[in-house]
Amino acid sequence: MADDILAQITEKLLIGETERVVALTEEALSAGLEPLVIINQGLLPGMEEAGEKFSRGEFFLPHLLIAAKGMQEAMALLEPELSLRQETPEVVGTVVIGTVHGDIHEIGKSLVGTLLSVNGFQVHDLGVDVPLERFVEKVQETGADILGLSALLTTTMIGQREVIEALDEAGIRDQVKVLVGGSPVSRKWANSIGADGYAEDALGAVEVARQVLGLGV
Numbered sequence: 001m002a003d004d005i006l007a008q009i010t011e012k013l014l015i016g017e018t019e020r021v022v023a024l025t026e027e028a029l030s031a032g033l034e035p036l037v038i039i040n041q042g043l044l045p046g047m048e049e050a051g052e053k054f055s056r057g058e059f060f061l062p063h064l065l066i067a068a069k070g071m072q073e074a075m076a077l078l079e080p081e082l083s084l085r086q087e088t089p090e091v092v093g094t095v096v097i098g099t100v101h102g103d104i105h106e107i108g109k110s111l112v113g114t115l116l117s118v119n120g121f122q123v124h125d126l127g128v129d130v131p132l133e134r135f136v137e138k139v140q141e142t143g144a145d146i147l148g149l150s151a152l153l154t155t156t157m158i159g160q161r162e163v164i165e166a167l168d169e170a171g172i173r174d175q176v177k178v179l180v181g182g183s184p185v186s187r188k189w190a191n192s193i194g195a196d197g198y199a200e201d202a203l204g205a206v207e208v209a210r211q212v213l214g215l216g217v
């Protein structure tokens, strides 16, 4: 039954039936499925497959846009549910997060922001296509402990390095831990640009954020 709803969410997301995705997400919640299970086993496999079809030339940009819309509308239902499950009421750290300049991929960055926030971090989300000076300004303004940089394109990953260099130039590199992520990003890349941490997914991001601040995992 649960597997069936999740498989249907994946399928409807992929074929762009946004209303059905939302209705099935509601159904899954009513059936007692955890929001993270719905995200990881229902929605994300659909996004993943949409990306694969796009690489194979079976899907075009509008297909990706519609799949993204389904994911975002479902997330609007799931985010409040995730917040209800928040176990850490005290603020454990401040995070500035955004997608680097030239890159408009939003979903992964927002999911990381949501899970950090649910886990006690105060999150300032700068959105997508963020100019590097904006990251520096916001870190200065908020005194953030962590800066999260998302990049989904091999051509925009370089923006992560540029932001780290800009923090250096502003003399604040040692005041903030920089985490990087996004599907083309790897631990090797993170190390090569002098980032403090890398995570493959949003749960991993919470773990690394706690680690770099010396909080128990």
Ligand code: B12
Pocket: 044, 047, 048, 050, 051, 052, 054, 055, 061, 064, 065, 067, 068, 102, 103, 104, 105, 106, 107, 108, 109, 111, 112, 147, 148, 149, 150, 151, 152, 153, 154, 155, 179, 180, 181, 182, 183, 184, 198, 199, 200, 201, 202, 203, 205
């Ligand atoms: C949806 C989508 C779009 C949507 C985005 C809509 C939106 N509002 O976000 C639209 C249609 C706009 C789009 C546009 C483009 N896209 Co696109 N897109 C995707 C797709 C299918 C899904 C991305 C997604 O949301 N995944 C779901 C989220 C949850 O996963 P995620 O982003 O990877 O994030 C997770 C982790 O990476 C990590 N993470 C992410 N950020 C961070 C940050 C930190 C700090 C940490 C620690 C972790 C972390 O945690 C997240 C949660 O688990 C991917 C395919 C894929 N497999 O990634 C292609 C993909 C990323 N797109 C691609 C391309 C080529 C493009 C375009 C250039 C296409 C074009 N010809 O115009 C444009 C680029 C526009 C631009 N300038 O940015 C390629 C990139 C190839 C590459 N390696 O460079 C991909 C891989 C598709 C493919 N297989 O070819 N896209």
